[in-house]
Amino acid sequence: DAGVIQSPRHEVTEMGQEVTLRCKPISGHNSLFWYRQTMMRGLELLIYFNNNVPIDDSGMPEDRFSAKMPNASFSTLKIQPSEPRDSAVYFCASSLARAAEAFFGQGTRLTVV
Amino acid sequence: AQRVTQPEKLLSVFKGAPVELKCNYSYSGSPELFWYVQYSRQRLQLLLRHISRESIKGFTADLNKGETSFHLKKPFAQEEDSAMYYCALIITGGGNKLTFGTGTQLKVEL
Numbered sequence: 001d002a003g004v005i006q007s008p009r010h011e012v013t014e015m016g017q018e019v020t021l022r023c024k025p026i027s028g029h030n031s032l033f034w035y036r037q038t039m040m041r042g043l044e045l046l047i048y049f050n051n052n053v054p055i056d057d058s059g060m061p062e063d064r065f066s067a068k069m070p071n072a073s074f075s076t077l078k079i080q081p082s083e084p085r086d087s088a089v090y091f092c093a094s095s096l097a098r099a100a101e102a103f104f105g106q107g108t109r110l111t112v113v
Numbered sequence: 114a115q116r117v118t119q120p121e122k123l124l125s126v127f128k129g130a131p132v133e134l135k136c137n138y139s140y141s142g143s144p145e146l147f148w149y150v151q152y153s154r155q156r157l158q159l160l161l162r163h164i165s166r167e168s169i170k171g172f173t174a175d176l177n178k179g180e181t182s183f184h185l186k187k188p189f190a191q192e193e194d195s196a197m198y199y200c201a202l203i204i205t206g207g208g209n210k211l212t213f214g215t216g217t218q219l220k221v222e223l
Contacts, residue, residue: 003156031209033211035213041215042119042199042213042214042215042216043157043199043213043214043215043216044213045210045211045212045213048209048210048211050209055209055210056210091157093157093211095209095211097209101159101162102149102159102211103156103158104156104157104158105156106156107156
């Protein structure tokens, strides 16, 4: 398995544009997490899914952020409209069961200008 | 809500010196604690978990429920230990919500 795959690796967009980040979890894993990493706040949990169902989205900053998991092998995180303060590295991670090791993707570095 | 605190953003030590990365948590129940590490240009990965009570790459961490701490220690720092370290927890009965601290950048100098 190639591990958790995220795309794109880098994204530069203008303020106001829609941004879609993609994640393919490890096959067979039933939990998927989206995190945002910044220097100031470290790794913030945005949302997580169990068996494709969103369980806790309390970390989603505001209505501009949305996430979906239409099936067990794909998830998206969308920002619409994007703002410069959204600039960060966004990580996707998946795990097999509760308290099991979480495997991270390589992240998407988002820059909003 | 549960919270993980790592008070130091940056910790700089000399090679061969002892290392202690601090982690405190706030949760009244029994959490499960982890340390994750991110080496330069690599993915974030699990270093160790408290239930395993193991030593990985010379690092150990003991859960102190009285002090609600899970500090990461190594007696002699190596240059290759330079990385970003994150403490994390999952609370019992909390599903699979993995919450991280803000991270500590460890720099081992020669």
